[in-house]
Amino acid sequence: MTTTTSAPRVRSRPAGRLFDPTLLIGVVVVAALLVLSLFTGVYDVVGADDGSEMFAITRIPRTVALVLAGAAMAMCGLVMQLLTQNRFVEPTTTGTTEWAGLGLLTVMIIAPQAGIVPRMTGAIVAAFVGTMVFFLFLRRVSLRSSLIVPIVGIMLGAVVGSVSTFIALQTDTLQNLGVWFAGSFTSVLRGQYEALWIVLLVVIAVFIAADRFTVAGLGEEISTNVGLNYNRIVLIGTALIAIATGVVTVVVGSLPFLGLIVPNIVSMLRGDDLRSNLPWVCLLGIGVVTVCDLIGRIIIMPFEVPVSLILGVVGAVVFIALLLRQRRRG
Numbered sequence: 001m002t003t004t005t006s007a008p009r010v011r012s013r014p015a016g017r018l019f020d021p022t023l024l025i026g027v028v029v030v031a032a033l034l035v036l037s038l039f040t041g042v043y044d045v046v047g048a049d050d051g052s053e054m055f056a057i058t059r060i061p062r063t064v065a066l067v068l069a070g071a072a073m074a075m076c077g078l079v080m081q082l083l084t085q086n087r088f089v090e091p092t093t094t095g096t097t098e099w100a101g102l103g104l105l106t107v108m109i110i111a112p113q114a115g116i117v118p119r120m121t122g123a124i125v126a127a128f129v130g131t132m133v134f135f136l137f138l139r140r141v142s143l144r145s146s147l148i149v150p151i152v153g154i155m156l157g158a159v160v161g162s163v164s165t166f167i168a169l170q171t172d173t174l175q176n177l178g179v180w181f182a183g184s185f186t187s188v189l190r191g192q193y194e195a196l197w198i199v200l201l202v203v204i205a206v207f208i209a210a211d212r213f214t215v216a217g218l219g220e221e222i223s224t225n226v227g228l229n230y231n232r233i234v235l236i237g238t239a240l241i242a243i244a245t246g247v248v249t250v251v252v253g254s255l256p257f258l259g260l261i262v263p264n265i266v267s268m269l270r271g272d273d274l275r276s277n278l279p280w281v282c283l284l285g286i287g288v289v290t291v292c293d294l295i296g297r298i299i300i301m302p303f304e305v306p307v308s309l310i311l312g313v314v315g316a317v318v319f320i321a322l323l324l325r326q327r328r329r330g
Helices: 021-038 051-084 096-110 116-140 148-171 174-181 194-208 210-216 220-225 230-251 258-270 274-298 307-328
Strands: none
Touching: 021 051, 021 274, 051 116, 051 194, 051 210, 051 230, 051 258, 051 274, 096 116, 096 148, 096 174, 096 230, 116 148, 116 194, 116 230, 148 174, 194 210, 194 230, 194 274, 210 220, 210 230, 210 274, 220 230, 258 274, 258 307, 274 307
């Protein structure tokens, strides 16, 4: 893998603890946001006769989905940045999300009545293939600037997105494609979101393999010298990224820049100790998605703005700020 100037830095500081007292403050803040999410909406779940039923059907599933999707996509960004040794990559800047959408579209065209499992399988397989294509490109092409890497990923994603749009136009499924890519928690209901629990396994797997991903982030040569099977770790990381991206794309849609914003903020505040940063990445991922979702629900109430729109605006600003920061550092 090509080493770039934005590769994670190894600082000479004691390894941070996995849990520390300040983490409890973060947990309390995020918990408060989640409680606010449970009681935010047009429908009166407190005063209405069927309020408790609607609370169980809509509010609880939506809040659980915020937790699972936010944590999973934030950690996907962290893993992808380690494996590529570049701080500017995540599923939406490498084309992974677009590949997942293409896989979902393909399954829906071949089997229009397919259930959620075949659709997720198609999205996961396509996301895995697309991510591997991006990784292989980085290994074979030497890029002098780390800033070029996400631009290449965005270009690859645009090509895949164009192919998906053409296929959708030919098969009269363009409206469905637009709905899939408009990341929103509006349609998350009881009985339709349970597949998201799969991403919990991804989060657990990343915690277990954290040390291996850290070593892999130092490069293939160092990883091999310490006895780590570098290619196997890349395959495992790619599989985890594909699973989380595929499942979230099918159930929720695209959550742009989430995996870019969160790991970079945590790294700037706490350094690059992956294992001690993992709880913070999960927590901040949940917090960012929840805040954006609350804004989307309130800003034009009684209507809702897709969370992907809010994330896209915030993420674009952070992305530009990171690019300028990297440029100033040379």
